[in-house]
Amino acid sequence: MFIADYSEKNIYDEMFSNEGYPRKSYDFVKTKMESLGGIELVKRSSSAERALMSLGITFTLYGDGGEQERIMPFDVIPRIVPSEEWISLEKGLKQRIQALNLFLTDIYGEGKILKDKIIPRDMIESSSGYLKQCIGLKPPKDIWIHITGTDLVRDGAGAFHVLEDNLRCPSGVSYVLENREVMKRTFPELFEKLNIRQVYDYPYHLRSMLENLTDVSDPVIAVWTPGVYNSAYYEHSFLAQKMGVYLVEGSDLIVENHKVYMKTTKGLRKVDVIYRRIDDTFMDQSSFRPDSLLGVKGIFEAFKRGNVALANAPGTGVADDKVIYSYVPKIIKYYLGEDPIIPNVPTYLCSEGPDLQFVLENIHNLVVKAANGAGGYGMIIGPKSTKQEQEDFKELIKADPRNYIAQPVLNLSTVPTLIADKIESRHVDLRPFILYGKDIYVMPGGLTRVALRKGSLVVNSSQGGGSKDTWVLG
């Protein structure tokens, strides 16, 4: 039942080569899965899902049917990245984060890259992630982006590309850690046999990275969540728990004399480092959106004065703007003098005349995304859309070309996936997590998101995607 010849031409399958043979890294897994057989696999899969439910590893969907709590569908067939590929990815990710960090220091500082006309100034200034309030800001140790989740995809030939950078509040790392725990319970025999690189120590890396942001010894650290109704609340509390730090909401914090305090049963206590999981402009009513219900008045000023460290620093959003993304290869070259190790996906900027024309004429063949969209919202996948949807989207683009980019439809790679009691191929992407502290740490693995609907390329959990454990071998 197991090895149906499902692979299509022009799609790279992570387990099988085009000739239908298992790749070397998957040899053992494939044999093991076959010997377990379909019934056993389904059994283990449901027991894994039950475990996730008991652990309450859920996210909340808000929609027509009211509020629904569910687990992110979890697939038990792992996605494996061979070590030689990982080594190169790791290098490429480090290179990218370094360059993006230098870029942020520059554009909020001297602005050399603008003076040298590598990037047009108005591209920066028109980005919604660009915060004028951050001009001249010097974050601790000159690091802006402490936590990154970069989305990677493979093209039809199997080459990795960066699809987008997530530099503000990337989420999903808790699933990586929990999925791994569940996988260890589900397939102990695979873990005994294979040399799978560990991910459990991510919270320790995260914590020491946060400690590195201050000179205070034994600092008070907090994870700042928008609250229990946020869809990623589970992750916020998970990380706070694993790091052994406080989890706070805006209402727990108060700024006095430009210092940040939290309200405790013994009175106010100073907070030194905050890992914030709340959007830039909602952080502080006195510096950004005055209508924010989540923010803490004066926290930005406290940050500017160096009285509290924030990770990620405010203002990083400009660097994950999907328009700025298209300049990242140039950014890498400009600051590091190197060629990018992981290429971008070719990108058309609708703000550029010829590109716009091309996008409007070829929308049926392209993916068009809003520059600041996330979670699969504000986008159109040409080949999967109706004529009417295309026309409607063209109007959106014409009304605000700066806000849109387009990319060819990538045939994301596939991994065999258990669907009901059969194994079928499904598209995946990969979000590794990178921490920038004293050194740059790339967690070996990351979140593999899988589009569970047949043929679908949309992997976001808010759009019905699931996840897989990612194994880096060796």
Place this chain on the structure above:
Amino acid sequence: MLSRVAESVFWMNRYIERAENYSRFIDVNHQLSLDLNEEVPNQWLPLVHTTGDVELFEKRYSEPSPLNVIRFMTFDEENPNSIFQCLSRARENARTIRENISTSMWEVLNEFYLLIKDYRKVYMETSELHGDTLSMDLSEFLSTVRKSCQSFYGCSDATISHDEVWNFSLLGRFLERADKTTRILDMKYFILLPSVHDVGSTLDLLQWLSLLKSASAHEMYNQKYKRVDPTDIAEFLILNETFPRSIFFCLQEMQEALEKISGIKEGLPRNLAQDATTVYLNRLRSENIKSIFDKGLHEYLDDIQIELNHIGAKIVERFFTN
């Protein structure tokens, strides 16, 4: 610890304790109704009196039939104190403080909640079909609730540090328990005897016995007293110093938790919650069951409830708002 977290811990424990007590109340009434013969009226309204939610009950149901009362107290979503609602709220509180409790504690609570949710779903679906007969094994359900509450306590006892979080847990748990013990005792006030001549009758004693069972105090009571006697039962449930559901015991636990929270060793000024608890404990020490009965048991219990509310308000004022 954060004030918000302290408050959530406190309420999480109150809700669990409340759910547990509700399951005892219902179970005992259920057993009692099975013991009674046909001539004796089957009384379910006293149970609603015990919970203090008569008004809401009457708004939602036309008559205090067994089915209505059971539904109101177990699965009714509109009743903020039903077992289902207590569980939902306990879990919501737990969700907001997960980083402060152990994974196994969260797991126990989460599984408990999912279980009750399943029970509720089945109950709702089948009660339509069964009309006026109870569509589930009530005793099994109630015993599941109690066992799950116990494993929650056991798990928290064994897996979290006995520091502030723990002490706020105890505070919530024992404040709720003391309140519910007063209400159990008071239930007898609302249960009607067929005639005044029945005082001291088998039926009267059967009802008193059922109160003891509500408090899971039957066995411990028997070790201390030789017969079923209203005065002795009241004494046991109010003044006993070692039985964990007596009012005295609960207050003693609260006093200790409050001392640890305020850290008397650090020489910090005492706080109002602590003072109120101590004052009341001293009062209990100076009292005996005769003086209580002379005053009138119902009035006395009312008095305790007011006192407990006062202590609760002081806790909120001192620790949860700033």
